[in-house]
Amino acid sequence: MLAAISIKNVSKSFSTEGQPILAFGPADLEVNEGDFVTLLGPSGCGKSTLLLMIAGLIPCSSGQIIMNQDEVLSPRHDIGMMFQDSTLVPWRSVLGNINLQLELRNLNPNDFQDKISELIESVSLKGYEHLRPHELSGGMQQRAALCQALIHEPKTLLLDEPLGKLDAMTRENIRKDLQNLWMNEKPTVLMVTHSIEEAVQMSSKVCVITPRPGLIDKIIEIKLPWPRDLEVKRSQEFADYMAEIQEVFQGYGVI
Numbered sequence: 531m532l533a534a535i536s537i538k539n540v541s542k543s544f545s546t547e548g549q550p551i552l553a554f555g556p557a558d559l560e561v562n563e564g565d566f567v568t569l570l571g572p573s574g575c576g577k578s579t580l581l582l583m584i585a586g587l588i589p590c591s592s593g594q595i596i597m598n599q600d601e602v603l604s605p606r607h608d609i610g611m612m613f614q615d616s617t618l619v620p621w622r623s624v625l626g627n628i629n630l631q632l633e634l635r636n637l638n639p640n641d642f643q644d645k646i647s648e649l650i651e652s653v654s655l656k657g658y659e660h661l662r663p664h665e666l667s668g669g670m671q672q673r674a675a676l677c678q679a680l681i682h683e684p685k686t687l688l689l690d691e692p693l694g695k696l697d698a699m700t701r702e703n704i705r706k707d708l709q710n711l712w713m714n715e716k717p718t719v720l721m722v723t724h725s726i727e728e729a730v731q732m733s734s735k736v737c738v739i740t741p742r743p744g745l746i747d748k749i750i751e752i753k754l755p756w757p758r759d760l761e762v763k764r765s766q767e768f769a770d771y772m773a774e775i776q777e778v779f780q781g782y783g784v785i
């Protein structure tokens with residue numbers, strides 16, 4: 531199995547009032563091609579920091595990150611990213627925001643018409659293409675952001691609590707869409723979450739991170755069948771995985 535992302539002895543310190551404070555690591559992690567890995571850990575353990583380093587948006591303080599055989603030294607254009615707060619620009623429609631991702635990469639939106647229609651359909655935004663972000667619900671905004679993350683057909687998706695601010699029902703619906711997209715196209719996904727349930731439902735592997743400075747403590751393979759529908763979520767095996775992870779966090783004293 532090829533490693534899509536290799537994290538080797540990576541750490542990050544921030545300087546606060548002139549003092550370096552270790553926020554994450556040092557840690558090693560290998561994410562295989564086509565894996566859906568969640569980074570699960572308490573607030574402040576460095577999950578977002580790790581994702582920003584992998585995206586090349588901030589430098590590592592030590593170590594090395596290799597993505598698709600290439601060391602990450604500057605911002606990557608070959609990934610799709612999604613954050614908790616939507617990054618849609620307010621003056622453009624859903625379609626205009628999706629096109630923006632192509633324009634930023636010097637790609638011609640005309641060459642992507644079929645892909646755009648297919649994506650919009652797959653996240654149930656058909657009929658809403660011409661609305662601007664303020665005319666959309668939070669869930670619809672995140673669906674549009676998901677289209678933005680996927681339009682240039684990246685092999686790697688970095689998702690930072692993308693469903694964190696949504697209500698429970700919308701969150702469940704978008705999880706389902708995201709899971710279907712992953713099952714069909716098999717991108718490599720690294721998703722940050724602080725929800726144990728979301729981690730067990732979505733991942734092939736859960737990477738458990740300790741409280742700050744975050745260290746990768748355990749990698750738990752979730753061997754449940756796909757799709758992880760309501761039936762799977764109600765199974766004893768699902769409950770057992772949740773309990774196993776809850777015990778790890780109880781051990782840290784964070785729950």
Ligand SMILES: Nc1ncnc2c1ncn2[C@@H]1O[C@H](COP(=O)(O)OP(=O)(O)O)[C@@H](O)[C@H]1O
Nearest residue numbers: 544545553572573574575576577578579580742
């Ligand atoms: N730009 C920054 N400057 C100083 N400290 C930071 C900065 N970004 C993050 N931190 C600190 O690093 C730690 C990890 O932050 P973060 O990666 O956002 O955690 P998480 O996403 O797991 O909640 C936190 O203690 C946070 O305050």
Ligand SMILES: [Mg+2]
Nearest residue numbers: 577578579690
């Ligand atoms: Mg975060």
